[in-house]
Amino acid sequence: MSSTATNSTDLGNTVPGSAVPGSAVPGSAVVAGAGPVGLTVAAELRLRGIEVIVLEPLPSIDPRVKAGSLAPRAVDALDLRGLAERIPSFALPQTGGQRVRTGGQRGSGPRGHFAGMWVLRESAYSSKAATLVPQQVLEELLDDHAAAQGADIRRGHTLTGYTQDEEGVTVQVEGPEGPYELRAGWLVGADGGRSTVRKLSGVPFPGTDGVITGYQALAELDDPDFAPMGWNRLPGGLVVNGPVPGRVLVVEFEGPPADRDAAITVEEFQSILRRVSGSEVTVLEARSLTRFTDNARLAESFVIGRVVLAGDAAHVHSPFGGQGLNLGLGDAFNLGWKLAAVIKGEAGRELLDTYTAERGPVAAGVLKNTRAQVAMMRPGPYADAVRELFAMLLEADDANRRLTDLISGAGLRYDLGSAHDLVGRFVPDLTVKTAEGSFRVAELMRSGRGLLLVLDGRAVPEEWAGRVETVRGACEAAPADALLVRPDGHVAWAAGDGSLTEALTTWFGPA
Ligand SMILES: Cc1cc2nc3c(=O)[nH]c(=O)nc-3n(C[C@H](O)[C@H](O)[C@H](O)COP(=O)(O)OP(=O)(O)OC[C@H]3O[C@@H](n4cnc5c(N)ncnc54)[C@H](O)[C@@H]3O)c2cc1C
Structure with a gap:
């Protein structure tokens, strides 16, 4: 690790030429990497008032062709912050005019492929198709959003090292004008598959080596x-x-x-x-x-002291099936509000344990299905035979739906310890009639707070008012009389499912 700092910058309080201050700025974080995941985490932290510096070695957004589509759930998550409607529907330059498909409806052909077999049909949980958008265009949108939230995005600045102690993290940076140090409460490693943050953390990164x-x-x-x-x-x-x-x-x-x-x-x-x-x-x-x-590896933990990994930094796998970007965005939305709550002292560190507990199995599942896709794409009669059998099984609607839900992420349900089928799932796209007008659930979540949707006039606790917005209204299609929705869009509690106060305390800290 570098120790040749010439400058020290306290987040929100620049101190050129001074030594690193002894204590970290409590409400602050450094994010390494301005890829889609780092930018999303930064915006989510800023939304809750956390000071954020994003470090990115590249001078501008990477124009290379990478991911080309967003799964429905990733679009749903972006919708929570008003970003889905800003995804440009435009002509891809190389086609000279082909329109980009956004959010197609049920019945408009296969939803996607598995190992190059265009067999995925209908999801049980989402009627949307994938949205085609080049990663570069998405990154421009996320960059704009994070900057608008007030994130300090430093391009041309590389994290070269860090140390952590009980109070915070000291980060070494190589900038255009030389090396300097930052002192912050937390460090998020969103610096891609070859993550320097992950390597320096020493966290085991077990998995399989590439075969292609x-x-x-x-x-x-x-x-x-x-x-x-x-x-x-x-x-x-x-x-x-x-x-x-x-x-x-x-x-x-x-x-x-x-x-x-x-x-x-x-x-x-x-x-x-x-x-x-x-x-x-x-x-x-x-x-x-x-x-x-196609090396496929998963960090043993996503939280190492005051350092948190997200996106490709936490897991790598083959690009087959196009799931890396979606997986990373899922991490970012899961992490942002939790880390902010811990930084602000609203919740204890155990809230961050749920980040690894929820996202680790999702990533492990992607590693597994991408390994299966590599095996099935091999040339030769063995893979031919598996594909034939697979195609036959996928003619059955239930099998097809299960695989479609898995690959699209639409079937994702975190195990939040409840038997209620809604709890842990992404909130349905309901329209709620309130005294102020009709709103989609996503429109009620733009502030980044939790949402307590009360549809039957019941009394609910008021003590979480700053962290959770209570909205009263009516909704004909509502699957429950009241719902508590986390800021990442996942249902934390539904009427008829145990104690609301307990759920509020678990996810939003003590009253
Ligand atoms: C060819 C290809 C095709 C793909 N197709 C798809 C697809 O169709 N669908 C899909 O969902 N996914 C796809 N992916 C995967 C997807 O691109 C990645 O999963 C996604 O970019 C991960 O986002 P991230 O922010 O975690 O990492 P990255 O996008 O890799 O961003 C990490 C950032 O960290 C920066 N960085 C690196 N080192 C440092 C450092 N020391 N300090 C600070 N910053 C640092 C990097 O410059 C980079 O900007 C594809 C990938 C490839 C390569």
Whole structure:
């Protein structure tokens, strides 16, 4: 760890040239990484008045092609803060005019694929389809949102080290004008799959090594029809041509890249493309060329003292099935309000234990299903046989729904210790008639506070007023007479399910 600081900055209180102060600023956090997860955590913390500095080595948002879609639940979560309606529905540049699909309805074709099999149909819990949006565009939106909330986003600033003690964290930073230190109450490591924060924390990161080498690019080819559009399992591996012209993904199943840090050349991309497709295609130009593998690892704990991991920093897996971004956004919405409550002293650290307890199993599930997808995409008769059987089983509606719910995240239900089916699930998209007008539940949650929805006129405790907003109204489709919704949109209590006071205390701290 670096100890060559020339500057020390107390969050919200710059002290150039001074030594690191002995005590941390209590209401503050440093977030390493301005990817989608870091930006979302920062905005969620700011929403609750926490001072936040975000450190990001890249001078501007990464323009490379990464995730291209958001699962329905990720859109639902963004909707809680008024961001879903701001996701631009626009023409992808490389298509010259293809419209982006947002939030399609039931019955408009397959909802998604598993291992390249377009078989996923209907979810039992969400009628929406995935929303197609390039990750770069989403990051621009999240950056704007976090900055509007008052996050101090420092691009060109890299976390190089940190130490933690009982009161806080001292973070070493390499900035454009040299090294400096920050002192904060907490550090969030949202610095991606090769997370420096995770490595320095020493938390075990067990899992499996990669078995594939893949490349993705926006490429100009001499023969764009070198392979049929769509997913092609071929004797030499996998080629995905599209979904928009020029976007090419190619995978060999002969082991991980020899050197993951080596520069990627157009020649190596062309030679794997030729090998796998069996064609003589020539790559005239390749933009946004990335190489990937499928090592699948999960941090043993997401909270290490005053350091918290989120997104790819906490878990890595193959990009098949497009779940990494959604998984990370789920972490961010789960973490933000909990960490803020702990920082503000409204709740004890045990609230943060629920972050690992809830998100760890979700990530473990994604690791498992992406490993299964890698196994099923291998060339050869063994994977062929599994795929055939799988396709047969997925003709059954119940099996199909279960897999669709799993991959889309729509079926997610945290185990909050209740038998009530609503508790732990994302709140249904209800419209509530109140004295002020009709509102969707998401519209009632923009402040980032919890929501106590009372639909039957019952008396409810008032002591949590600053942390939980009570809304009284009527709703014909309501699945319960009263609901307590956490700031991440998950139902914490429903009428008929034990004690409301207990639920309020568990999730929002003592009265
Ligand atoms: C080719 C490809 C295709 C993908 N397709 C999909 C898809 O279709 N759907 C899907 O859901 N997901 C997909 N993913 C995964 C998705 O891109 C990631 O899961 C997502 O970006 C994770 O977000 P994050 O914020 O956790 O990490 P990142 O997006 O990696 O952001 C981490 C940030 O931390 C910064 N950083 C690194 N080191 C430091 C440091 N020392 N100090 C401070 N900051 C640091 C990095 O510069 C980066 O900006 C894909 C990924 C790839 C590579």
